[in-house]
Each structure stands twice: as structure tokens, then as C-alpha cells.
Amino acid sequence: MGKSDMALLSVQNVTMRFGGLVANDRVSFDVPEGALFAVIGPNGAGKTTLFNIISGFFPPSEGQVVFAGDTITGLPQHAVASRGLIRTYQLVQLFKDLTVRENVAVGCHRVTRGGIPAALFTPGWARKQEAEVERRSRELLDFVGLGAQADMAADKLPYGQQRLLEVARALAADPKLLLLDEPAAGLNTQETAALADVIQRVNARGVTVLLVEHDMSLVMKVAQRIAVIDFGKKIAEGTPAEIKAHPDVIAAYLGGTETADA
Ligand SMILES: Nc1ncnc2c1ncn2[C@@H]1O[C@H](COP(=O)(O)OP(=O)(O)OP(=O)(O)O)[C@@H](O)[C@H]1O
Ligand SMILES: [Mg+2]
Numbered sequence: 271m272g273k274s275d276m277a278l279l280s281v282q283n284v285t286m287r288f289g290g291l292v293a294n295d296r297v298s299f300d301v302p303e304g305a306l307f308a309v310i311g312p313n314g315a316g317k318t319t320l321f322n323i324i325s326g327f328f329p330p331s332e333g334q335v336v337f338a339g340d341t342i343t344g345l346p347q348h349a350v351a352s353r354g355l356i357r358t359y360q361l362v363q364l365f366k367d368l369t370v371r372e373n374v375a376v377g378c379h380r381v382t383r384g385g386i387p388a389a390l391f392t393p394g395w396a397r398k399q400e401a402e403v404e405r406r407s408r409e410l411l412d413f414v415g416l417g418a419q420a421d422m423a424a425d426k427l428p429y430g431q432q433r434l435l436e437v438a439r440a441l442a443a444d445p446k447l448l449l450l451d452e453p454a455a456g457l458n459t460q461e462t463a464a465l466a467d468v469i470q471r472v473n474a475r476g477v478t479v480l481l482v483e484h485d486m487s488l489v490m491k492v493a494q495r496i497a498v499i500d501f502g503k504k505i506a507e508g509t510p511a512e513i514k515a516h517p518d519v520i521a522a523y524l525g526g527t528e529t530a531d532a
Contacts, residue, residue: 278338308482337447
């Protein structure tokens with residue numbers, strides 16, 4: 271099997287229970303190296319829970335997560351991140367008191383034992399690598415189209431640009447796999463188009479992307495392959511064309527299964 275067909279991420283029978291609630295129910299899918307793969311599903315379907323498990327925020331009740339050939343199930347977040355599996359969050363999480371460029375610089379230090387705050391205060395770290403970090407941060411800001419805003423305070427950026435900044439910061443950690451949790455939430459049409467372009471160019475740089483997203487037009491435009499989850503279960507997987515035509519997917523989005531199964 272060539273490297274290009276290898277699954278970079280393999281989610282195997284992942285189940286997550288919160289008390290009596292089954293948020294993920296034996297979910298399995300493979301994300302091939304180099305792919306732009308999307309997970310979609312209605313509100314509360316279990317998408318963020320799946321991301322939390324994949325990124326090591328908490329271990330699954332059952333099942334395995336395999337990344338680049340290694341089982342990473344239950345490893346803590348910093349250990350997962352240091353292997354090159356980097357995520358962004360559904361709610362924007364920037365350092366508001368830092369500039370746009372400094373936010374990316376923080377990402378340049380791949381999250382290690384002490385996490386990002388420790389990286390900020392490690393003696394000598396900032397000085398030693400300052401020039402290289404600055405060069406790289408500016409390059410990444412240019413890449414996402416925020417070069418002109420580099421010296422602004424991060425919280426002065428319009429919301430759509432904050433989301434792009436999060437992508438730049440995640441890229442600074444040099445991910446093999448980038449997990450994006452609803453990056454287009456709250457964006458207008460123009461901002462969503464800019465984001466779609468950035469996501470496609472990230473993928474073209476060789477970064478495998480796993481995208482959770484509600485914006486169907488964005489998913490259908492950028493994803494090569496899509497898994498659909500509903501009430502914690504994977505109900506379909508296929509190309510955008512296959513997913514669009516899938517009766518269970520149509521039913522899930524129209525609320526058909528909710529009434530049928532209730
Ligand atoms: N830490 C937790 N403790 C208890 N229940 C949780 C926890 N996290 C998620 N849940 C529940 O698990 C289910 C799935 O939630 P999750 O956030 O994964 O959905 P989602 O698909 O990301 O939804 P959305 O599209 O609204 O972001 C929901 O019923 C949610 O209330
Ligand atoms: Mg979510």
C-alpha cells in the first residue's frame with residue numbers, strides 16, 4: 271500500500287457515554303493521509319465529543335483512535351498534539367491581550383508538557399528563537415490573508431478574521447492532521463468563502479484536514495469525503511455527491527428520523 275492510501279487517522283468503534291447519554295455510538299472511519307475529510311451531523315449529534323476524544327481531551331468509553339500507525343487512545347492532549355494532531359475549537363480561543371502575530375508565535379511552540387502558558391514563560395525560549403518565530407508567524411499570517419493585521423491586538427480583529435487567525439496559529443504547530451471544529455460558525459458568506467479557500471490551500475500544502483461543520487455549502491465545496499453522524503451513530507459515509515443523495519442523511523437533516531424513532 272502506498273503512503274498516499276494509508277489512513278493517517280483511524281477511528282475504530284468509538285463509544286462515549288455521559289451517564290445514560292450515548293454521545294458517540296461505535297463510530298468508525300478512516301481519514302487517508304492527505305485527505306480533506308468532513309464530519310457532519312445535526313446539533314448535538316456528537317461531533318465535538320468525537321473531536322475531544324481524537325484530540326485527547328478525554329478518553330472514549332470504548333474503542334480506539336489510531337494516528338500515523340500508533341494507538342493514541344487515552345493519551346493526554348499534549349502528547350497527541352506533539353505527534354502532530356492539532357485542533358481548533360468551536361468557540362474562538364485567542365489570547366486577547368496579545369497581537370495577531372504573537373498569537374501565531376505561541377502556536378509555533380508545539381504544545382508540550384506545560385502547555386502554551388508554560389511555553390510563553392520558558393526562560394530563553396522566546397529570545398533564542400525570536401527571529402525564526404517572527405519570520406514563520408508572518409509567513410503564516412500572509413498565507414491566511416492577515417499579513418496587514420499582524421501588529422493589531424487580536425481582539426480588535428473582526429470575528430471572521432479571528433477564525434482565520436486560529437487556523438494560522440494551528441498551522442504554526444506544524445500539524446500532520448488539523449481538526450477544525452465548525453470554523454465557519456457565525457461567518458457571513460464572504461468570510462466563509464475566504465475560509466474555504468484557506469482550508470483548501472492548507473490541504474494543498476500537504477496537511478490532512480478533518481473538518482466538523484454545519485455549513486453544508488462549505489462542506490460540499492471543500493470535502494473529498496464525508497461521514498455523517500446522527501444521535502451519536504455514523505449513518506452514512508461517502509463523497510459529497512453520495513451524501514447529498516443519501517436518504518438517511520436527508521431524513522436526519524429534515525428531522526425525519528427524530529419523529530420516526532421517537
Ligand atoms: N462533557 C459532557 N458531559 C455530558 N454530556 C456531554 C458532554 N459533552 C457533550 N455532551 C452531550 O453529548 C451530546 C453530543 O454533544 P456534542 O457537543 O458532541 O454535539 P455536536 O455534534 O458537537 O453538536 P453541535 O453541532 O451543537 O456543536 C449532547 O447531547 C451533549 O449535551
Ligand atoms: Mg460541536
